[in-house]
Amino acid sequence: MSIASVDVIVTSPGRNFVTLKITTSDGVVGWGDATLNGRELSVASYLSDHLASMLIGRDEDRIEDTWQYLYRGAYWRRGPVTMAAIAAVDMALWDIKAKKAGMPLYQLLGGASRDGVRVYAHASGTDFEALSNAITGYRELGFTAVRVQTGVPGLGQIYGVSAAGPGVRYDYEPAKRSGDRPAEETWDTRQYLNHMPGVFAKIREEFGTDLRLLHDGHHRMSPIEAARFAKDVEPYDLFWLEDATPGEDQTALRLIRQHSTTPLAIGEVFNTVYDYQTLITERLIDYVRSAVTHTGGITAMKKLLDFAAIYGIRSGIHGPTDISPVGMAAALHLDLAIHNFGIQEYMPHNEQTLEVFQTSFTFDKGFLHPGDQPGLGVELDEEAAGAFEYTKAYLPVNRLLDGTVHDW
């Protein structure tokens, strides 16, 4: 048996997704997610212009060998485009292997280590009232953990906050369909540092101590600013503070650690285990935030999470709406199987997306389960996908109030 065809499907049911379809000579189909927000077509080209012809005729069962062939064989290592392309191939091959075995993927990864996967939702609001309504809404739906983002007085639309007004929002989309150029936002770290701790104080007052609270700094603080912030929010018992500083600088996390016990999460922009080497061996983080889609797939993520486990570090796999339902399913199978699971991000996809991707994962009282269909449990409907044409969309660019470009 061998790989007979490789197709790349670009579809935009409200947002862009790149999906890989691998079909074997005996007709088994595997799906992989290759979506890289704002740079989708580069990965589509990497797959169809370069990898597709290399894959035809290969034994679909040799997943590790194919991974090494694509990673080492390219000579050019790492990077989000390469690693998203490899991830898609890897996911599709695991999907095929599990379908052939007649088992849900998590069984091949060692079987379930838990009954369900605790997930966190995105609660946001331009002001406290809107945020509080969103938290209430998610609690009513059964969520036990929420990421909290709110507007900062004096600033306009900022990351992580739905512009759509109060209430529970399922469709916060960071990428904007703004034509040829990204939209621009403004930022001021001083105003943020002065505002945010008070928001957590009010949340704890209103909602008590049970709720798990997460927060994303989105790479905007300097190391000493992040240290101050992590210390200021300590009394409010955050589950984690994510991306406090830009991820490229691994040793910045040492400074935050010296000042605070607030748990730290980082890694959604990382793409290999090497990005974590210092962070893990020096125990500078508590949660690994990589996406299966951007970190070389299931094969690479399993190794990364096993490495983290040795140091008592847990998973917090990236799961925003720019990860397709295929990438989300891959995360859920890993979450269920590994021992060092922490939490899973969950931003439900919109209805159009769920028409294109038929999922079998289920939500119950704050926990997701990947389902028991053979493989990943997600199938793409090509006819439905064909109705949604690719539309350029970019993540915003961020500027300080004086016009300096800052991290978004």
Ligand code: CS2
């Ligand atoms: C965010 C993401 O989910 C998160 O933690 O940081 O929504 C991020 O902004 C997007 O994935 C960017 O594409």
Ligand code: MG
């Ligand atoms: Mg994030």
